Amino acid sequence: MNGEGGAAGIFINAAYLLAGALFIYGLKRLSSPRTARAGNQFGAAGMLIAVVVTLLHWEIVSFTWILVGLVLGTGAGLVMARTVQMTAMPQMVALLNGFGGGASALVAGDEYLRFSAGAIAPTVDVQTTIMLSVIIGAATFSGSLIAFGKLQGIVTEKTYMFPAQKLFAPLLVLGMVALAVFLVATAANLPLYVALSVLALFLGILLVMPIGGADMPVVISLLNSYSGLAAAMTGFVLSNNVLIVSGALVGASGLILTNIMCVAMNRSLGNVLFGAFTAKAITGPAASAEGLVVRDVTPEDAAILLSYARSVIFVPGYGLAVSQAQHQVRELADLLQARGVQIQYAIHPVAGRMPGHMNVLLAEANVPYPQLVEMERINPEFDRTDVAVVIGANDVVNPAARHDANSPIYGMPILDVDKAKSVIVMKRSMNPGFAGIDNELFYNENTRMLFGDARQSLTKLIQEVKAGA
Amino acid sequence: MVEGVLVSLYIFVLAIFVGVEVISKVPQMLHTPLMSGSNAISGITLVGALVVAGRVESPISTVLAVVAVAFATINVVGGFLVTDRMLQMFRQRKGEAE
Secondary structure (H helix, E strand, O other), rough: OOOOOHHHHHHHHHHHHHHHHHHHHHHHHHHHHHHHHHHHHHHHHHHHHHHHHHHHHOOOOOOOOHHHHHHHHHHHHHHHHHHHHHHHHHHHHHHHHHHHHHHHHHHHHHHHHHOOOOOOOOOHHHHHHHHHHHHHHHHHHHHHHHHHHHHHHHHHHHHHHOOHHHHHHHHHHHHHHHHHHHHHHHOOOOOOOOHHHHHHHHHHHHHHOOOOOOHHHHEEEEHHHHHHHHHHHHHHOOOHHHHHHHHHHHHHHHHHHHHHHHHHOOHHHHHHHHHHOOOOOOOOOOOOOOOOOOOOHHHHHHHHHHOOEEEEEEEEEHHHHOOOOOOHHHHHHHHHHHHHEEEEEEEEOOOOOOOHHHHHHHHHOOHHHEEEEEHHHHHHHHOOOOOEEEOOOHHHOOOOHHOOOOOOOOOOOOHHHHOOEEEEEEEOOOOOOOOOOOOHHHHHOOEEEEEEOOHHHHEEEEHHHHHHO | HHHHHHHHHHHHHHHHHHHHHHHHHHHHHHHHHHHHHHHHOOHHHHHHHHHOOOOOOOOHHHHHHHHHHHHHHHHHHHHHHHHHHHOOOOOOOOOOOO
16 A cells, blocks of 8 residues: 555555455355355455544545445445345346446546646556546446346337447547547646546446347346456555455456356357347248147146146246246245155246346245256256246247257257156247247147246146145 | 556456456355345445545545445445345245244
């Protein structure tokens, strides 16, 4: 740390080191649901230490305004954390990402103000990090707000391109780089710096607007990574190592999650981010559904099928979250389990609107976590399963991904639901899903369709299973 | 000063490797709490915000800094609390006390 020497400086740095170590230890404990809660608390303790030490020992002149900021932030954070619905978790995380990025950009801006006031002469390296910090932070802020808006339904969920965006976006990036280089090379120029910040805000909007609702898990992960990078850059600006370490951890975390999401969708990051720019027509039609027969099933028959099964796997998708049916699923599962049926849940990595979303929703409904099984581990089990129940999932169970090279989802890893002895698909109607792709699973000989709202269908199934008991 | 930045870069790069190692071991089941929890950690920028907010300079500077403190605090408080709320829902058996 610059600015602090002697014993006090050593004490602050030791405390920051402890905070950084607690963050790493806390994240390590997230490797199991048993230890995860304590892990998060270790992280919180690390944060508390870092904040208290900063308040006590840094050259802080005025506490009044700090208190105002702390009180406002704590109040808002508390209310958000307490009241948010688990289904709305992606929006919440998007918003938090945005605040983190925004804070980093503001800190960098404040440092630049100091330079332009002539308080200290900045060096080239510090200037450079100030530029990076404000660009990443501001773009994270605006991009996250757009992501929040899309998830909340305020901004269109569909791909949206501004007129001439294809031409304009690269020019914008080039312009920003040129501006940043100019700012580093010359004397402080506040209006230009403000212009750079505004352009960065605009860039964030441009980057997220073209991304469709189904690709949101990737974008949230990426923005998560950016918010970490922004914090790390702020650490460079202030030569503060605890910011650098924590920012790097979060940056790495976001990148890993981004990669997992991309692999699970069989798409490159470039394709997710810029797919709308190069959207190419799918060559040749995917296998047509014409002449195929759909077999539907009544709740009565479905209940009998389930009651006499030895093993059942539930396959929840985003549709389950939309109809808030996670509690009904768990109730049905409980009834079946009481009859001796073995129950598992198959969770595709991109089920829901953010990584791990489905697990949280089911945990909220009191499903024990050993029953939540990842794709790689559950896929070999479908062979030996009597009934697979698909609720509000579509693309992630489409067998075309395995063999139909003309299908847009060809190559995407899927849940091998079709290998179960029977499959019950709960679906509103035969309309294809968001991606507009026909699902050949629905026409399989061992598939039965249970049409209607997932929640109502599940309620009927619960009644039927109870009546049959 | 260049030396200082070099040391910081060392720390940055090594921390990324630590992050990749540690976070690769987090199961998919916990990815949502991982995101909100790591998000709270990125709220460490609060420390930076406090440092700049504590200096008495121009009114504009104070406004920026106070907003930064508020934003980062939302990030920290909201992030850790909502993560805790999620993690306490993960139970091994039904009705098991936490």
